[in-house]
Amino acid sequence: MPARRIFRLPRLLAAAGFLLLLAPLSGRIAAQEANAPIGHVKTVSGEAWVGPRGAAPEARPGMPVHVGAVMRTGRTGTLGVTLKDNTVMSFGPDTEVVVDDYLFDPGQGGLKLAASITRGTMNFVSGLIAKLRPDAQSVRTPTGTIGVRGTQFLVKVDDPAQTTE
């Protein structure tokens, strides 16, 4: 069997080559995971944007959401997103929310969701992260932090710029 001989002869070389081949590949896989979406836009009405601050395109259903992306709605807009762990977040008009930190890797014990809302309104339904690790979810507001222990809640943050008092 000539095919078998090929494998037997330069085994060391083949192993080295395999490692060389693997090295850049594993790097690429890691990079892909870092860039992998953490969820998707599901509902949009009116003006809404999702993406990097200052360069966020208009949101549409199916658009991926990444860690650090700014989710924003205009005066008449609403937006709903669902994350990989089944966390469901939706926003009323004039809202701005960022998912600052997100880990969902139950096999490795990586479980975390940290979001911040700087203005507007949000309906939050916790998902598997809260079920698996009850203290791993938090939502920051300008005046305090909400620790989420597996539930649904509403939060409203007034835009300081629009305060008339």
Add this chain to the structure above:
Amino acid sequence: MLRLRALLLLAAALWLVGCAAPQPVPRTYVVLLESPDGTTGRVVVSDAGGSRVLERAGQGTVIGDARGATFEVDDAQRQRDFGGAIGARPPVPEAVVLHFERSGVRLVPESQRRMVELAARIREWPAVELLIVGHTDTVGDGPFNERLGLARAQAVAAELASRGVSPLSLTIESRGERELLVNTPDETDEPRNRRVVVSIR
């Protein structure tokens, strides 16, 4: 004269009380709700007023208020302040289980009927992501059941597709006989283990 002055003072005092009476609308606040699964969890608010727990549906608290009081938020206020966010809420992810006849890819009649309604619901689901996982009972060997589990999952995916389901993403997997719902010895005919779980997100 004295009585008149007293009356005027009283009137002034009442007027002041009347002015103060309307509760100021809370600026930044959180309201606990019942979860879609019918349970109610808790939220813990930490701010200048320390830390407090909400554990009843409808209970709210101002965030950043040193007094740290809680209050009830009625439906009218909820709708006024949060109508947009509530209306935009995507469907909450769910999992549906379908069952199979012995050692094949045919659904039991009950699950076949369910398929119609399931496909209709998934078609309405915005930007739907599907995970379809096939399982078997312990009749037959491991490798056979890996293939059978996959075939079951593929059969469900094909039937959903034929009913007009076109998901944003579709993942098909088999667990064979590795994740039994009901633990049995090997070579045991167990209808509850012959299943496909469709996770809809």
